[in-house]
Amino acid sequence: MGLSDRIDRAIGTAISRGQARPSPGKLASALHYTVTPGGARIRPTLLLSVAAACGDDRPVLADAAACALELIHCASLVHDDLPCFDDADIRRGKPSVHRAFGEPLAILAGDSLIVMAFEVLARAAPEDPLRAAKLIEILATRTGMPGGICAGQGWESETEVDVRAYHRAKTAALFVAACQMGAVAAGHDADAWEDLGDRIGEAFQVADDLRDALYDEETLGKPVGQDDLHGRPNAVTELGVQGAIARMRDILGGAISSIPKCPGEAHLAKLVTAQAEVLTPLKWRAAQVPGE
Amino acid sequence: MGLSDRIDRAIGTAISRGQARPSPGKLASALHYTVTPGGARIRPTLLLSVAAACGDDRPVLADAAACALELIHCASLVHDDLPCFDDADIRRGKPSVHRAFGEPLAILAGDSLIVMAFEVLARAAPEDPLRAAKLIEILATRTGMPGGICAGQGWESETEVDVRAYHRAKTAALFVAACQMGAVAAGHDADAWEDLGDRIGEAFQVADDLRDALYDEETLGKPVGQDDLHGRPNAVTELGVQGAIARMRDILGGAISSIPKCPGEAHLAKLVTAQAEVLTPLKWRAAQVPGE
Numbered sequence: 032m033g034l035s036d037r038i039d040r041a042i043g044t045a046i047s048r049g050q051a052r053p054s055p056g057k058l059a060s061a062l063h064y065t066v067t068p069g070g071a072r073i074r075p076t077l078l079l080s081v082a083a084a085c086g087d088d089r090p091v092l093a094d095a096a097a098c099a100l101e102l103i104h105c106a107s108l109v110h111d112d113l114p115c116f117d118d119a120d121i122r123r124g125k126p127s128v129h130r131a132f133g134e135p136l137a138i139l140a141g142d143s144l145i146v147m148a149f150e151v152l153a154r155a156a157p158e159d160p161l162r163a164a165k166l167i168e169i170l171a172t173r174t175g176m177p178g179g180i181c182a183g184q185g186w187e188s189e190t191e192v193d194v195r196a197y198h199r200a201k202t203a204a205l206f207v208a209a210c211q212m213g214a215v216a217a218g219h220d221a222d223a224w225e226d227l228g229d230r231i232g233e234a235f236q237v238a239d240d241l242r243d244a245l246y247d248e249e250t251l252g253k254p255v256g257q258d259d260l261h262g263r264p265n266a267v268t269e270l271g272v273q274g275a276i277a278r279m280r281d282i283l284g285g286a287i288s289s290i291p292k293c294p295g296e297a298h299l300a301k302l303v304t305a306q307a308e309v310l311t312p313l314k315w316r317a318a319q320v321p322g323e
Numbered sequence: 324m325g326l327s328d329r330i331d332r333a334i335g336t337a338i339s340r341g342q343a344r345p346s347p348g349k350l351a352s353a354l355h356y357t358v359t360p361g362g363a364r365i366r367p368t369l370l371l372s373v374a375a376a377c378g379d380d381r382p383v384l385a386d387a388a389a390c391a392l393e394l395i396h397c398a399s400l401v402h403d404d405l406p407c408f409d410d411a412d413i414r415r416g417k418p419s420v421h422r423a424f425g426e427p428l429a430i431l432a433g434d435s436l437i438v439m440a441f442e443v444l445a446r447a448a449p450e451d452p453l454r455a456a457k458l459i460e461i462l463a464t465r466t467g468m469p470g471g472i473c474a475g476q477g478w479e480s481e482t483e484v485d486v487r488a489y490h491r492a493k494t495a496a497l498f499v500a501a502c503q504m505g506a507v508a509a510g511h512d513a514d515a516w517e518d519l520g521d522r523i524g525e526a527f528q529v530a531d532d533l534r535d536a537l538y539d540e541e542t543l544g545k546p547v548g549q550d551d552l553h554g555r556p557n558a559v560t561e562l563g564v565q566g567a568i569a570r571m572r573d574i575l576g577g578a579i580s581s582i583p584k585c586p587g588e589a590h591l592a593k594l595v596t597a598q599a600e601v602l603t604p605l606k607w608r609a610a611q612v613p614g615e
Contacts, residue, residue, distance in 0.1 A: 048469075049467065049468040049469055050468070050469060051469045052469070053469070053485045053488035054468060054469030054470070054474055054477075054488075055469075055474055055477035055478045055480065055481050056481060057477070057480050057481060058468060058473070058474065058477030058480065059468065059469065059477075062468060106434075110430060110431075110434065113430065115425075115426040115427045115430065116427055116430075133407075133480070134407040135407045135408055135476075135479075135480055136477065136480055138402060138405065138407065138408075138430065139402075139473050139476055139477050141434070142398075142402065142433070142434070142437060142467075142473050143467045143468045143473040143474075143477075145434060145437050145438060146437060146463050146466045146467030146468075146471065146473065147463070147467050147468065149441040149459055149463050150459075150460060150463030150464065150467060152459075153456050153457075153459035153460035153463060154460060156452070156453070156456030156459075156460075157453075157456075160448070160452030160453045160455070160456050161448070161449075161452045163452070163456055164445050164448030164449075164452050164455055164456065165445075165448075167441055167442075167444075167445035167448075167459060168442060168445035168446060168448075171438050171439070171441050171442030171445060172442065174438045175341065175434075175435045175438030175439050175442060176341040176342070176346055176350060176351065176354060176435045176438075176439070177340075177341055177342060177343045177344070177345070177346030177347075177351065178346070179438065181350070181431050181434050181435040181438065182346055182347055182350065182435075184427075184431055185346075185347035185349070185350030185351075185428065185431050185435075186347045187427075188347065188349050188350065188425070188427055188428055189347050189348060189349060193345045196345035196346075
């Protein structure tokens with residue numbers, strides 16, 4: 032079974048269990064709406080790729096970890112889209128959850144998905160309770176306070192921002208989680224994988240800045256120009272388009288060098304290289320933003 | 324150390340860790356604001372009482388469980404108070420979190436506390452990984468969908484409500500979690516303790532209905548008359564004040580009979596009886612609501 036099938040199956044099973052009756056029907060529908068159709072599933076794919084590189088000796092744990100990580104990511108999108116944050120009307124090409132279901136159900140869908148992520152990992156614990164506990168600890172650390180994506184969003188309410196802490200929490204946190212959880216699910220040490228996750232996260236932050244600057248709303252499936260609008264730091268503003276592309280490729284080069292020794296090291300390096308190509312479409316390589 | 328000291332210490336440690344720098348200062352403050360001063364800490368006290376009745380052979384796990392349960396309860400209060408739900412201006416006698424910090428930080432504080440609850444349990448896992456995983460599974464089940472407090476709140480968006488499922492999810496769920504987690508932390512089976520939690524939860528639902536009908540806002544520290552306002556089912560509307568008091572005492576009598584065999588069975592029965600007295604202040608026993 033391919034990685035994306037494993038991810039979809041694990042997510043489908045979790046959502047179905049969350050919809051078991053008796054349950055409030057609209058919230059049950061909102062859960063399904065939130066996770067389908069999936070985006071690129073980049074984080075769980077990275078997680079399973081790392082698990083594969085480490086031998087993937089407990090695929091049930093790896094699948095649970097991939098599912099849990101994607102549920103957290105989806106929950107964060109639902110809450111970030113709320114009127115008091117980005118006030119986004121569309122997400123992945125369809126109405127955002129609060130536009131489709133209203134604010135109360137959007138808040139509850141996010142809450143329920145956060146909880147479901149930890150439930151999925153707890154249910155997989157009989158496979159290896161110590162690994163499962165470590166997976167839960169990593170996911171929580173990279174989701175909550177002081178260094179997870181909640182903290183990342185929290186920085187946007189500060190007048191003085193620690194930019195490095197902000198980016199690490201807002202974007203890199205879940206990539207670090209992906210790398211560390213993939214390794215831990217397969218019985219490897221978490222610490223060695225932090226650097227790779229950090230670098231991939233940094234590259235994605237730059238890619239996100241490029242998309243925000245270069246794409247229109249229809250192509251992107253969500254509002255553009257959000258960084259300018261909210262006064263958030265952005266690599267394109269700082270370096271220009273070509274400078275940002277060069278920065279991103281440098282970072283990914285560093286990422287490849289940082290891959291820890293493991294059975295699938297060479298294959299994983301190829302995947303990261305391929306990702307670099309996906310992140311910088313050919314047409315970007317001659318692109319500029321107005322006024323550049 | 325008394326139960327309330329154990330609870331306060333565990334919560335204090337968790338919040339401090341969540342505030343470690345670098346972290347966004349306002350969100351860090353909102354976390355502390357949300358959990359202090361504590362309310363009656365009824366759920367974690369019940370949890371530790373059940374753990375004590377079961378021998379409390381792993382107090383580190385029991386403390387983590389009590390802390391996690393209270394964090395989830397506090398998170399639910401913050402989200403329930405939001406403008407799109409109860410729109411409550413005050414909670415525990417001070418401005419609600421969104422009134423003090425704004426909506427974005429209230430949403431993030433709730434999210435962070437949910438995550439922190441699971442993190443606390445995962446960090447305690449080395450004490451006994453299988454028990455910890457079971458604790459996480461129980462807490463998740465009683466918090467999320469389809470049967471936890473998120474589901475309970477979700478029922479309020481439905482036009483046709485399964486009233487029994489609604490009350491079990493909205494109020495009883497965290498009392499079931501308290502009883503089951505207390506037992507599991509001490510190495511006992513979870514299933515035997517569900518009935519006690521259900522009954523205590525039912526009694527609290529009736530007590531809450533009585534408070535909502537009989538107290539003014541200043542005494543209660545939160546808005547009153549919310550059930551009438553939101554068209555929610557209420558035992559006082561259905562049975563009158565004295566009928567509701569009688570119902571509550573019946574339920575607690577049943578709760579005492581349902582306590583599973585355990586070393587501290589008699590002491591736990593005394594605690595539940597004492598709680599029944601607290602829940603029905605003398606002055607209520609002659610009270611009526613206008614028009615009764």
